[in-house]
Structures are given as C-alpha cells and as structure tokens.
Amino acid sequence: MNHTEHTEPRVYELGYHLVPTIAEEHIPEMSGAVRGMIEQISKEIISEEPPVFIDLAYPIVKVVEHKNKYYTESYFGWIKFEGDPAGIATLEESLKKNDNILRYLVTKTLRENTMIAKKFPGSKMKRMGEEAPLASAPELALSEVAEMVDHEVVPVGSTVSDAELDKAIEELVA
Amino acid sequence: MNKNKQCYFSANNIKLIDYKDVEIIKKFLNPHARMIAGKRTGVCSKHQRQLANAVKRSRFMGLLPYVAQ
Numbered sequence: 001m002n003h004t005e006h007t008e009p010r011v012y013e014l015g016y017h018l019v020p021t022i023a024e025e026h027i028p029e030m031s032g033a034v035r036g037m038i039e040q041i042s043k044e045i046i047s048e049e050p051p052v053f054i055d056l057a058y059p060i061v062k063v064v065e066h067k068n069k070y071y072t073e074s075y076f077g078w079i080k081f082e083g084d085p086a087g088i089a090t091l092e093e094s095l096k097k098n099d100n101i102l103r104y105l106v107t108k109t110l111r112e113n114t115m116i117a118k119k120f121p122g123s124k125m126k127r128m129g130e131e132a133p134l135a136s137a138p139e140l141a142l143s144e145v146a147e148m149v150d151h152e153v154v155p156v157g158s159t160v161s162d163a164e165l166d167k168a169i170e171e172l173v174a
Numbered sequence: 175m176n177k178n179k180q181c182y183f184s185a186n187n188i189k190l191i192d193y194k195d196v197e198i199i200k201k202f203l204n205p206h207a208r209m210i211a212g213k214r215t216g217v218c219s220k221h222q223r224q225l226a227n228a229v230k231r232s233r234f235m236g237l238l239p240y241v242a243q
Contacts, residue, residue: 017235057233057242103235105235107193112189172186
C-alpha cells in the first residue's frame with residue numbers, strides 16, 4: 001500500500017494582489033486570467049471573491065524594470081479551489097511570471113467558508129461602491145442580550161445565566 | 175483586560191482562523207500590532223497557534239502591519 005498517496009481532495013486558497021496601476025475596467029480581465037491559471041490545474045473552483053481595491057498596511061516592493069517600486073494600494077482577491085501539490089507548483093510558476101500580480105499566497109484551507117467577519121457587519125475591507133457597514137451592530141446585540149440576562153437571571157441563579165450566555169453566543173454566531 | 179472564561183474561537187466553533195479575517199484578528203493584537211498573550215485573551219493553545227499563523231499570513235499579504243505606532 002502506498003502511504004504517500006492522498007485519497008482526500010486537498011482544498012487550497014489563492015490570495016493575490018493585483019498592481020493598482022491597472023484601470024478598474026480591466027480588473028475582471030486580470031482576475032479572469034488568474035482564474036484561468038487555476039482552471040488548468042484544478043478540478044473544481046469552490047468559491048472566489050473578485051479583487052477589491054484596498055489600502056495596504058505597509059508599502060509592498062516590486063521590482064519593475066530593474067527598479068524598486070513601492071505600492072501602498074492594491075486590488076485584493078482570492079479563489080478557493082481543489083487541487084493537488086503538483087498543480088500548485090505549476091500554478092506558482094505561472095503566477096510568478098505574471099507582472100500584474102504584486103503578491104500572492106497559496107494556503108491549505110477547508111472547503112466550508114472560513115470567513116466569520118462577514119457574519120458580523122463589522123468588516124472594514126473596502127469594497128467598491130459599498131459603504132462599510134456599521135461596526136457597532138455586534139456590540140448592540142451584546143448589550144441587548146446583557147439586558148435580557150439582567151432581567152431574567154438575577155433572581156434565579158447562575159445556571160440560567162450560562163444558558164442565556166450560550167444562547168447569546170449562538171445568536172452572535174448565527 | 176477582561177479574562178474570558180472560554181476561548182473565543184472554541185466558543186464560536188471556528189475551525190480555521192482565516193488570514194483575511196482582519197477584523198477578528200485585530201481583536202487579539204495590541205496597538206503596536208503585536209499579538210496579545212493567550213493567557214490574557216483566554217484563547218486556548220490550539221487556537222493561539224492558529225492565530226499566530228493567520229497573523230503571519232495576514233502581515234505577508236499586507237492586510238496587517240508588521241509594526242504600528
């Protein structure tokens with residue numbers, strides 16, 4: 001029996017930055033090119049987010065025509081897909097050759113959605129044409145729950161408060 | 175800093191900490207963008223290790239700073 005053989009499909013995620021010098025209307029084209037690279041090596045694309053314009057936390061350097069160029073903004077997108085290690089190597093090669101890609105990262109991940117920030121309306125990632133939702137919503141919910149807990153639990157005891165807390169957490173997660 | 179009874183990630187049944195979840199990760203960083211000890215935040219060892227990986231990936235991808243004032 002071959003122990004190195006993997007029967008379970010491996011799920012990967014490619015996060016990539018496109019250089020900000022690309023005009024906005026060409027972005028779908030570029031992300032399509034990245035998608036094309038993945039389609040060559042992958043059986044299935046699980047989910048993806050098209051590149052959005054973001055401010056970077058620090059300037060990222062890229063050598064353009066033998067000169068260092070600093071970028072403080074970029075278009076950031078990601079694609080989750082099923083693949084195999086050999087495919088990843090070829091994907092990385094083609095990503096390196098692409099001059100429009102500022103930086104990329106391939107990580108192993110899970111098939112299900114791992115992003116939890118979206119459940120909470122607090123995500124500050126800049127999305128084009130979309131206002132950042134209010135960050136105070138989770139806190140509001142918490143204070144409401146705290147009120148509920150206050151009303152119901154104080155005369156009864158700590159066992160109920162635990163149950164209420166669990167409920168509150170579930171509500172927040174849902 | 176308030177001490178949580180249970181780990182935030184275990185309590186919310188989070189299987190994998192995503193490096194793109196900047197808002198969540200930021201809760202576990204101090205104003206200098208350094209990680210806060212799991213002992214202070216109540217994060218369990220398993221998730222603290224995952225969090226460390228997520229922070230490193232996030233920094234590499236320019237979503238979080240390496241240093242901040």
